[in-house]
Amino acid sequence: MVILRNKLRPFSAARYAGLAGFVLLAACLGYGQTPNSCLDCHSALPDPLGVSQEKFSQDIHSQKGLTCASCHGGDPTSDDPDKAMSRKAGWKGKIERKQIPQLCGSCHSDPTYIRQFNPSLRTDQLDQYHTSVHGKRLAAGDTKVAVCTDCHSVHDLRAPSDPRSTVNPVNVANTCARCHADAGYMKGYSIPTDQFAKYSTSVHHEALAVRGDLSAPTCTTCHGNHGAAPPGVDKVQNVCSNCHAFQAQMYDKSSHKEAFQAASLPGCVVCHGNHGISHPTDAKLGTGPDAVCMQCHKPGDACDQARAGFQSGLSRLDEAIKSANQVLAVAESSGMEVSEARLGQDQARDSLTKARVTIHSFRKDLIDQDIQAGMTIAAKDLVAGKKAMVERNHRRVGLGVSLITIGIVLAGLWLYVKKIEG
Numbered sequence: 478m479v480i481l482r483n484k485l486r487p488f489s490a491a492r493y494a495g496l497a498g499f500v501l502l503a504a505c506l507g508y509g510q511t512p513n514s515c516l517d518c519h520s521a522l523p524d525p526l527g528v529s530q531e532k533f534s535q536d537i538h539s540q541k542g543l544t545c546a547s548c549h550g551g552d553p554t555s556d557d558p559d560k561a562m563s564r565k566a567g568w569k570g571k572i573e574r575k576q577i578p579q580l581c582g583s584c585h586s587d588p589t590y591i592r593q594f595n596p597s598l599r600t601d602q603l604d605q606y607h608t609s610v611h612g613k614r615l616a617a618g619d620t621k622v623a624v625c626t627d628c629h630s631v632h633d634l635r636a637p638s639d640p641r642s643t644v645n646p647v648n649v650a651n652t653c654a655r656c657h658a659d660a661g662y663m664k665g666y667s668i669p670t671d672q673f674a675k676y677s678t679s680v681h682h683e684a685l686a687v688r689g690d691l692s693a694p695t696c697t698t699c700h701g702n703h704g705a706a707p708p709g710v711d712k713v714q715n716v717c718s719n720c721h722a723f724q725a726q727m728y729d730k731s732s733h734k735e736a737f738q739a740a741s742l743p744g745c746v747v748c749h750g751n752h753g754i755s756h757p758t759d760a761k762l763g764t765g766p767d768a769v770c771m772q773c774h775k776p777g778d779a780c781d782q783a784r785a786g787f788q789s790g791l792s793r794l795d796e797a798i799k800s801a802n803q804v805l806a807v808a809e810s811s812g813m814e815v816s817e818a819r820l821g822q823d824q825a826r827d828s829l830t831k832a833r834v835t836i837h838s839f840r841k842d843l844i845d846q847d848i849q850a851g852m853t854i855a856a857k858d859l860v861a862g863k864k865a866m867v868e869r870n871h872r873r874v875g876l877g878v879s880l881i882t883i884g885i886v887l888a889g890l891w892l893y894v895k896k897i898e899g
Contacts, residue, residue: 514561515545515553528632537634541594548572548580575615577624578606605704621662628652628702644702647686649695650676675753694720713751714744727837747773759795762788762836780839787836790848794832797855798825804862811869818861825854 519528533539538547546553550567552560562568572580582603584590591600606612611622628644635642643652654673656662663670676682676696684693699716718725728734728744737744748761748769760767762784764776774780801822805815828851835844 512556513544513553514556514558515549515551517556518558532633535633535635537636547584574620574624577626578603578612578615581625582606602703608705609701609703610705623656627656646691646693646695649697650682653696672752675750679752679754680756681754712744713746717745724834724837727835727843730843731837731839733839757833759788759791759833762791783839783841786841787844790844791829791832791836794825794829794848794851794855797852797859798822798829801825801855801859801862804859804866808862808865808869811866813865813869815862815865818858818865821854821858821861825851825858827851828854 516528516530516533519526520530521527533545544553545551546567548569549572550569551562552566555561555566560566562570585598586600586603588600591598606625607616611624614622615624630643635645637644637646639645640647642648650673657668658670658673660670681694684690685695698719714725714728734744736742737747749755749757755767758767761769764771770780770784774784801818805818805822808815809819828847832844832847832851835847838844
């Protein structure tokens with residue numbers, strides 16, 4: 478300890494200032510940082526070869542510690558291009574489109590490697606991709622189909638939870654539309670290119686993009702993402718039923734299911750469409766421009782008569798709920814206690830919603846059961862509202878009589894006082 482005290486002399490203020498200046502200069506010159514000649518060059522190049530430090534720093538791979546060499550090989554620590562991009566250093570050269578899935582899969586299919594970064598990340602994406610239409614066409618030599626980088630981006634990949642990510646639920650439809658809405662690019666594939674335009678008008682898009690409901694369907698919800706669609710997807714109702722389970726149960730009880738199967742019709746989309754699904758209304762049961770039943774049925778047949786009965790029942794329940802609401806609103810604004818009837822109205826509206834869903838069964842007994850339940854509640858609430866109005870009127874009459882009596886008494890007192898004064 479004595480020797481150390483003699484050798485380690487205390488720093489003076491000047492020596493501390495000099496050391497601080499050296500550290501600052503080292504930081505400015507990049508000392509202590511791993512050299513990256515790849516970014517030194519490519520940050521000065523135009524797109525598509527240009528990759529700035531800022532852009533790459535936001536990439537999920539960069540944030541996990543991977544570098545350019547992780548995918549492209551080479552030696553980014555060398556300033557000599559011949560050494561940095563030498564085959565001895567593992568330089569892979571230009572990565573062709575057909576090589577991209579296998580390149581990405583070299584890491585993403587390795588559970589041991591991937592789970593050190595994200596234990597919950599699936600490692601079967603490459604196997605799934607090989608079963609998809611994209612993967613099969615790529616294997617057959619079609620390099621126009623989507624590969625990993627077309628959907629996930631290249632040097633600025635972000636986690637799907639990031640709102641800026643190209644595969645965030647809000648952005649998925651736009652990502653798919655880059656190819657599928659381009660008529661020129663899709664020429665020769667014999668599939669429509671209006672899916673995105675229709676989806677943009679749909680209730681699903683409204684829920685997702687306007688209301689911010691991330692559980693609302695987008696392209697990958699129905700079509701899958703990396704892999705082929707699951708078994709049974711050839712029947713579209715199997716896809717819709719993932720969300721619309723009760724509607725699917727009702728459809729299974731309907732005569733339409735057997736008829737559609739016999740005619741090879743695609744279930745739900747016959748009435749609702751697929752990409753441009755509009756908000757379902759009672760008008761779809763009608764005969765106007767929004768009607769769907771009469772696309773198949775003839776006026777006056779048994780199904781047409783049943784349709785008219787269903788629409789009439791729904792309209793009656795809707796009007797009954799509105800009538801009760803009007804009376805209850807007036808009573809409530811008058812200070813009457815109608816909270817119990819107000820709660821009853823919620824149950825009546827639930828019955829109306831349920832009846833509209835039960836329409837998928839096309840069974841009069843089931844639909845009438847829901848309608849009658851709602852009608853009973855709405856009628857009870859209407860009676861409660863009318864009783865509250867009668868009570869309100871009684872109170873007003875009593876208040877009027879009381880005010881008149883008080884006025885007479887006051888007038889009498891005033892006359893009596895005048896008499897005394899005279």
